[in-house]
Amino acid sequence: xxQTHKIHLLWFFFIICLFGYDQGLAKGAFGGLACNWxxxxxxxxxxxxxxxxxxxxxxxxxxxFEADPGALKALGRSGIQVMVGIPNDMLAGLASSxxxxxxxxxQNVSNYISRYGTDIRLVAVANEPFLHTYKDMFVQTTFPALxxxxxxxxxxxxxxxxxxxxxxxADVYQTDTGLPSGGDFRPDIKNLMVNIVKFLQDNGDPLxxxxxxxxxxxxxxxxxxxxAFFNNTANPLxxxxxxxxxxxDANFDTLISTLEKNGFGQIPVIVGEVGWPTDGxxxxxxxxxxxxxxxxxxxxxxGIGSPKRRTPPDVYLFSLVDEDNKSVEPGNFExxxxxxxxxGSIKYPLDMGNGRPIVAARGVKYLAKQWCVxxxxxxxxxxxxxxxxxxxxxxxxDCTSLGYGSSCSNLDAxxxxxxxxxxxxxxxxxxxxSCVFNNLSTVTTMDPSQxxxxxxxxxxxxxxxxxxxxxxxxxxxxxxxIMALVLGLVVVICGxx
Numbered sequence: 001x002x003q004t005h006k007i008h009l010l011w012f013f014f015i016i017c018l019f020g021y022d023q024g025l026a027k028g029a030f031g032g033l034a035c036n037w038x039x040x041x042x043x044x045x046x047x048x049x050x051x052x053x054x055x056x057x058x059x060x061x062x063x064x065f066e067a068d069p070g071a072l073k074a075l076g077r078s079g080i081q082v083m084v085g086i087p088n089d090m091l092a093g094l095a096s097s098x099x100x101x102x103x104x105x106x107q108n109v110s111n112y113i114s115r116y117g118t119d120i121r122l123v124a125v126a127n128e129p130f131l132h133t134y135k136d137m138f139v140q141t142t143f144p145a146l147x148x149x150x151x152x153x154x155x156x157x158x159x160x161x162x163x164x165x166x167x168x169x170a171d172v173y174q175t176d177t178g179l180p181s182g183g184d185f186r187p188d189i190k191n192l193m194v195n196i197v198k199f200l201q202d203n204g205d206p207l208x209x210x211x212x213x214x215x216x217x218x219x220x221x222x223x224x225x226x227x228a229f230f231n232n233t234a235n236p237l238x239x240x241x242x243x244x245x246x247x248x249d250a251n252f253d254t255l256i257s258t259l260e261k262n263g264f265g266q267i268p269v270i271v272g273e274v275g276w277p278t279d280g281x282x283x284x285x286x287x288x289x290x291x292x293x294x295x296x297x298x299x300x301x302x303g304i305g306s307p308k309r310r311t312p313p314d315v316y317l318f319s320l321v322d323e324d325n326k327s328v329e330p331g332n333f334e335x336x337x338x339x340x341x342x343x344g345s346i347k348y349p350l351d352m353g354n355g356r357p358i359v360a361a362r363g364v365k366y367l368a369k370q371w372c373v374x375x376x377x378x379x380x381x382x383x384x385x386x387x388x389x390x391x392x393x394x395x396x397x398d399c400t401s402l403g404y405g406s407s408c409s410n411l412d413a414x415x416x417x418x419x420x421x422x423x424x425x426x427x428x429x430x431x432x433x434s435c436v437f438n439n440l441s442t443v444t445t446m447d448p449s450q451x452x453x454x455x456x457x458x459x460x461x462x463x464x465x466x467x468x469x470x471x472x473x474x475x476x477x478x479x480x481x482i483m484a485l486v487l488g489l490v491v492v493i494c495g496x497x
Contacts, residue, residue: 032300033353034061035317036273038337039068040325042398042427043459045344047074049361050320053344054080056359058352063272063316065127067108076116083122083316084108085167086149088129088138094145101148102155110156120162124272125149128169128210130189139189142166143196150203166196167208167272170251173258179239180250180308183257194262201267209255210273210318213247213292217283218331225283230295242307248274248296253308269309275318275339278347280332282405286452290348293317293339301353324398324427332400343459365463371455372425372435373418375442389437390417393424401453408453418448419455426458 037050045053047070054062055078063083064071075082086094086104094101105123112118125146129138150164172193175182185193200207213228226234230246237244244250252271259265276292277284296317305312322338341347344361352358380386393399399420401408408419421441428434435441449455 032061032314033057033059033297033317034063034314035059035339036063036065036319037071038065038319038321038323038326039071040323041321041342042325043342043461045321045342045361045364045459046464047071049344049363051075051078051080052363053340053359053361054078054320058356059320061121061314061316062320063122063124065124067104072108072112072118072120073116076112076118079119081119081121083124083165084120085124085127086145088126088134091126091129091138091141091145094125094148095141096144098148098151101145101152105149105152105156105158109153109158109162113158113161122206123149123153123162123164124167124208125164127167129166130172130186130192131169132171139192143192143199146196147199150199150205163205164203165200165206165208165270165272167210170209170211170255172209173255175254175257179237180242180244180253181239181257183254184261185258197259197262197264197267201264206268206270207259207264208270208272209252211248211251211271212274213251214276214283214288214333216247216251218281218333229288229292230299231291244307249306252306252313256306256308269313271313271315273316273318275337277333277336278338279336279407280328280334280400280403284333284336285407286348289339290350294350297350297352328400332403332406335398335400342456365460366457367426367430367460369447369457370430370443370445371418371448371457372421372430372441373444373448374414374421374440378440380440385438386417386440389440390420393420393437397423397427399423410451411453415448415450415453419453422448422455426456429458429461 035054037054047068050071051074059080061081061083062075063085065085066087067084072082072084090104094104109120109123113120126138126142129142146164146166153159153162153164171186172189173183173185175184184190197207199205217223217225217228224234226232227237227247230248232246234245237250239250242253244253252269255269256265259267259269274296276289278286278289296315300312300315303312317339319337319339321340321344322336322342324335324342326334328334339347339350339358340361343364343366346358346360350358394402397420400406402411402416402419403409408416411419417440421435421437425431425435425443435443447455
């Protein structure tokens with residue numbers, strides 16, 4: 001056999017090996033899990049570590065709330081399908097000009113697909129734009145922005161690959177009868193919603209809805225707590241021949257009834273956000289979150305739909321990791337939706353499908369193992385000085401775990417101050433001048449965590465930025481290893497010296 005034929009044969013086996021490797025990954029992992037990857041953190045995980053975290057835990061789809069370059073690059077050639085979001089503050093510009101929409105699509109969709117191989121499948125225009133709390137701020141701009149983005153995607157030649165959607169809060173529909181069958185769009189936006197859904201249906205696009213049983217429970221003191229969970233002892237809701245045993249199914253089918261009533265019974269629906277927080281509210285804790293999310297994952301894995309739609313929708317778990325820089329206007333729990341802590345460490349055990357346990361992030365680098373606490377010798381002659389110091393610390397750092405019913409709510413006064421001081425110290429990257437507080441504080445190497453209250457040490461962003469090799473994905477490392485082996489075989493087979 002000639003040298004050329006040997007090399008061609010070798011590359012044939014090499015391609016087969018690569019194909020077999022990819023197929024093996026697919027067979028070894030449950031397909032279909034999806035989640036939200038939020039980026040509002042003071043010390044975010046490096047994108048390459050997050051992508052590995054997603055893959056290790058069987059996530060094949062991810063939703064981003066903005067077109068973050070680091071995340072989109074890291075997701076390139078990862079095998080993960082991407083929904084990329086457009087924030088509400090960009091709607092006016094996109095609605096005013098199709099050229100603006102074309103520029104956005106070129107920069108944030110076409111660019112990543114062509115240059116990095118990022119598998120962008122959906123563009124989420126806006127995020128819950130019709131919330132009552134927004135007071136019609138985005139009512140005039142959401143639909144035109146959607147139309148312009150759709151036109152820009154088609155012009156870019158991506159109409160078949162990339163679809164558009166609008167993630168909506170469940171408050172866009174309601175039921176006057178208290179039953180799912182009575183569902184209809186909210187009167188003040190009914191015409192707008194009908195036009196939007198018709199546009200989506202005509203273009204083969206899905207509708208995306210966010211459903212939060214936790215918020216149903218949190219907002220209404222009379223809400224039956226058990227009804228918020230899937231496996232429960234609550235009294236069922238009977239709607240004709242259908243029996244609803246949980247609020248998630250009842251809420252989803254209220255939407256389905258709404259769509260059917262308005263002539264859109266067949267439009268695909270995505271659940272864009274659903275989950276349970278672990279802190280920041282008496283109902284937000286590890287036990288409740290594990291109970292809800294495990295049952296949710298079980299439904300997804302088993303392919304369980306709702307009574308009115310037996311075919312299950314894509315469900316994006318909210319959320320992957322905690323975000324300590326999110327707005328707490330809705331409540332302190334907003335920073336604690338992750339199934340992982342901010343650093344990718346595990347909060348509680350979960351079966352991610354077919355008995356496979358949840359896997360923590362690997363390769364995370366931290367700041368030094370030291371904490372800022374209230375000095376043992378500190379005396380407070382003026383209580384206002386201590387209160388002002390705590391207030392200052394919590395103005396710039398996340399103290400939501402100190403709230404009523406939260407994981408650190410049972411600390412005594414000194415530990416309470418220590419928690420606030422440490423969160424500020426860590427948020428400021430352990431700067432020497434960040435543990436002063438009117439001479440009330442000191443740095444210790446003894447972990448002050450107690451009970452359910454965890455005193456954090458932040459991710460060392462500088463170390464990750466100084467180590468470009470850490471941005472190399474495991475898939476890239478494996479492919480490099482395979483390439484090295486192939487070259488070695490070339491040497492042996494071809495007799496290269």
